[in-house]
Amino acid sequence: MRIIHILNEVQEIGNGIVNVAVDLACLQAKSGHEVAVLSGGGEYETLLANYGVKHYQLDQTRKPINLIKAARSYQAIVQEFQPDxxxxxxxxxxxxxxxxxKKGGYGLVSTVHNxxxxxxxxxxxxxxxxxxxxAVAEAMTRRGISQAKLRVICNGTLxxxxxxxxxxxxxxxxxxxxIATVAGMYHRKGITELIAAFEQIGSDFPEAHLYIVGNGPDRHEFEAQASQTxxxxRIHFEGFQPQPQRYLLACDIFVLASHREPFGLVLSEAREAGCAIIATDVDGIPEALDNGKAGLLVPAxxxxxxxxxxxxxxxxxxTLQEWKAKAHQNLEWLNVDRVHQETLAVYRELFPER
Known part of the structure; x- marks a missing residue:
């Protein structure tokens, strides 16, 4: 099968959408498919090339003139690559x-992340x-997407x-x-509440430290908030880290305090590292934590x-050790190969013979 993935960029900045797409492209190429990625480029181009994935530069910045250029480039790429x-x-x-x-052309699949x-x-x-x-499928149904089109493939990164x-x-x-979190520095990630909660318990646990790993546009606001506590x-802003696993392996408690979260890729990594996990009871987070069996769920x-x-x-x-052990159970379903195989099954619904 000849497969094209389209996304905005392939930068190594902790973007979950990029991570999912890059994983799929690499594993599809490894299993013998012809695969290309269309994006604005980024650090993952090297990894893609190592797996035999072709990368085409496609700038999709939403400006009228640029979108006209993108449309022309896209047509030329499709003509050359001839995707199924x-x-x-x-x-x-x-x-x-x-x-x-064009009529009779390729099948089209989309993945709803946010x-x-x-x-x-x-x-x-x-x-x-x-x-x-x-949770995302149910929300899309409420927004009018036909259930006949929808397929659920839960994220997995292991x-x-x-x-x-x-x-x-x-x-x-x-x-x-x-205590650690790995998240983009956005208000929807609940960093404000995490800092407030840490301040609330700080005097009772004077040895505890909070490590905030990630970058984003709201970081300065969070730093200002922390400075007033x-x-x-004992609150450490670590910025983006290309190896967050080193924090996960070292921390005692991992927190994901998101207001909205379609699934939370980092939760599978925190579980594999054996962290005790606290996360908010929203969207796909309960699913990622086996409906509360693998982590404590709290209101957003x-x-x-x-x-x-x-x-x-x-x-x-x-209690801490008990929740660490619970997080580390039932990990097999969070493997990236399961996501790869289930995605190919969706493709084959459209092209059974391939």
Whole structure:
């Protein structure tokens, strides 16, 4: 099968959409398919080339003149590559692929990563729409996408071609007990509530430290918030880290305090590393945590509930170890190869003979 993936860029900046698409492209090429990625480029071009994935430069910046150029470039690439399947991971790509598809041409599949964005409704232009969690599929159904088109393929990152086996990473020497999050620095990631919760428990656990790993446009606001707390010296902003596994292996508690989260790729990595996990009970997070069996679930936007969960784990070493063990169970389904195989099954619905 000849497969094209379209996304905005392939930069190594911790973007979950990029990570999913790169994983799929590499594994599809490894299994013998002809695969190309169309994007604005980035660090993952080298990895893609190592797996035999062809990369075409396609700037999809949403400006009228640029989009006209992108449409012309896209048509030329399709003419050259002759895909059987086009898999779009973002809105501009699916619109281009749908509008410029000739009758009897390729099949079109889209993956909905961030359903909460209004533009996600355009992903319904595809023949099949993959939702990264049951929660995302239900939300897309409410927005009018036909259930006949929708398929659920939950995210999974374990065994990703983007990373080494976990045992090959050297844990960092963090001050413990160490609490960590790995997230983009956006308000929807709940960093405000995490800082507030840590301040709330700080005096009771004077040895605890908070490590915030990630970058983004709201980082300065979070740093300003942290600087005003009595525990500012114990809150560490680590920025983007290409090897977040080193933090996960070293921390005691991992927190994902998102307001909205289609699935949360980092949760599978935190589980593999054996962290005790606290996360918000929103969207696809419960699915990623086996509906609360693999991590404590708390309401979103509630720093008091988050603080109470931290206290529960920090107060009792046995409880902490129990939740670490629970997180590390039932990991097989989070393997990236399962995502790869289920995605190929969706393609074959459109082209059974291939």
């Amino acid at each position: 399947m086009v898999h779009a991971h973002m809105m501009t790509g699916v619109v281009l692929a749908a509008l410029l598809r 359903e909460f964005q209004r533009s996600s409704i355009f992903m319904g232009l595809a023949d099949r729409v993959i939702a990264v969690s049951k 065994g990703s071609p983007r990373s080494r086996p976990l045992q090959e990473y050297e844990p960092l020497h963090l001050q413990r007990p160490a 009595a525990v500012s010296s 936007k509630d720093s008091n509930a988050l603080a109470a969960a931290l206290v529960q784990l920090l107060n009792d070493p046995n």
